[in-house]
Amino acid sequence: MAARQGVLPLLPFDLDGVVAELRRTTFPGIEGDVACRFSAEIEVVAQITTEPWPGCRGDIEVNTALNVPGTPIEVIRAIVKHELLHLVAPPELVRRWGRWYREIHPQAFLMRQFETAPEFQTACEWLKRNFGRQLKTDRDGSLVIHGRRVRKGGRRRVAKAPDPD
Numbered sequence: 460m461a462a463r464q465g466v467l468p469l470l471p472f473d474l475d476g477v478v479a480e481l482r483r484t485t486f487p488g489i490e491g492d493v494a495c496r497f498s499a500e501i502e503v504v505a506q507i508t509t510e511p512w513p514g515c516r517g518d519i520e521v522n523t524a525l526n527v528p529g530t531p532i533e534v535i536r537a538i539v540k541h542e543l544l545h546l547v548a549p550p551e552l553v554r555r556w557g558r559w560y561r562e563i564h565p566q567a568f569l570m571r572q573f574e575t576a577p578e579f580q581t582a583c584e585w586l587k588r589n590f591g592r593q594l595k596t597d598r599d600g601s602l603v604i605h606g607r608r609v610r611k612g613g614r615r616r617v618a619k620a621p622d623p624d
């Protein structure tokens with residue numbers, strides 16, 4: 460397990476266990492495998508990459524900054540919920556200032572998050588308390604932990620989702 464995850468998990472609970480629990484309780488409609496691991500190669504708090512068709516595999520990466528024994532399971536649960544929501548409320552193309560723009564957190568996403576993850580706000584407050592000025596919101600509305608050493612060749616968030624056409 461540790462080998463597959465790449466980064467040795469230090470949490471007293473299992474990331475895949477959190478995914479399994481949330482799929483059972485909140486997202487029974489999600490098909491396909493969803494893996495979850497810590498990554499030292501991202502600046503965002505977490506991200507999900509997936510292929511643009513239903514039933515395929517999703518990969519959630521959680522920033523290694525959260526790989527400390529004191530990270531509450533409630534915070535991880537809220538973060539994983541947010542990432543799973545990306546599978547049920549995909550990005551939308553919106554036109555703004557004369558340009559098409561991929562909205563990663565469109566209104567439909569935020570509404571679903573409000574309904575299914577009311578604890579998300581509390582989790583954000585915990586992140587702000589713990590990361591202070593390192594925590595920023597990027598232009599997509601994603602939380603980024605600045606000042607983290609991202610491994611050379613590390614990836615920025617790449618959202619792969621269907622193009623609504």
Ligand SMILES: [Zn+2]
Nearest residue numbers: 541545564601
């Ligand atoms: Zn997101």
